[in-house]
Amino acid sequence: MKLRCAILDDYQKVALEVTDWSVLQDRVELESIHEHIQTEEELVRRLASYDILVIMRERTPFRASLLARLPRLKLLVTTGLRNASIDLAAAASHGVTVCGTPGHSEPPVELTWALLLGLARHVADEHQALRAGGPWQTTVGTDLYGKRLGLLGLGKIGSRVARIGQAFGMEVMAWSQNLTEDKAAEQGVMLAGSKEELLEGSDFVSIHVVLSDRTRGLVGEAELQRMRSTAYLINTSRAAIVDQTALAKALMNGWIAGAGLDVFDIEPLPQDHPYRSLPRVLTTPHLGYVTRRNYETFYRGAVEDIQAFLEGAPIRMLN
Incomplete structure (x- = not known):
């Protein structure tokens, strides 16, 4: 069976267009979620069936309480190499690998x-x-x-x-x-x-x-x-x-x-x-990192992270 992967907070509906995800198609089923999910209850309801999540910077926090309620989650990819909204220790304790991506300053x-x-x-x-x-x-x-x-x-x-x-x-x-x-x-x-x-x-x-x-x-x-x-x-x-x-x-x-x-x-x-x-x-609505080149780099890095995880050798691990 394919692993299920959701890309969160894809506000502009471009995540699947700005890089080539096809290298994952035989092993991963992809879905892009465009609207922001506000509450933990709704996040659990929407995300409980996914093995992999790709998040855009700190748009959706992943605190200990949320991570504890996503037992199927195995890989969390954040764009960028720092994300203060993820409880890295809690992720590790629940067996969730957290990886980052390159970006541009x-x-x-x-x-x-x-x-x-x-x-x-x-x-x-x-x-x-x-x-x-x-x-x-x-x-x-x-x-x-x-x-x-x-x-x-x-x-x-x-x-x-x-x-x-x-x-x-x-x-x-x-x-x-x-x-x-x-x-x-x-x-x-x-x-x-x-x-x-x-x-x-x-x-x-x-x-x-x-x-x-x-x-x-x-x-x-x-x-x-x-x-x-x-x-x-x-x-x-x-x-x-x-x-x-x-x-x-x-x-x-x-x-x-x-x-x-x-x-x-x-x-x-x-x-x-x-x-x-x-x-x-x-x-402005937190546009500092929101450029075409950055999105291309972020999501290309996410594909690389998922590939490496599937091969048993995760890269750019944050926890």
């Missing part, structure tokens, strides 16, 4: 700049006014040249964001718990003496640290109040790095000029979520 860099530029030049507001037949020009943009870009994190993504800022003629400063002066100097970036110094002195603050116990709530109410009232915050990393209640308060009260957000505490956002209506915010 350029797309989140590009979206960071789409949000930053959109905020600086009020692109969404002006577009909506023009389409609605409103006044011709209603805003005054913010220059990038000569302004300071503050980066919380200067890793693979942060360093690329820094280079683009420098190309715009911006002064770039960075800070993280482990960032050294030598590492910052390698990128031609100033090292902030503290998180507070970076927040107080930057015109744009962009977040590029990994979510961990140390970075959860890294930017809270006190930090947002330290930012300039003319400054913008961009988060394409993880929502929990910023205190979401404090950020909503900052946007409502005008503590900062605005925020560009691609990540949220609940995804997909409920219809009544404040970020669907808050002022001074430019939002």
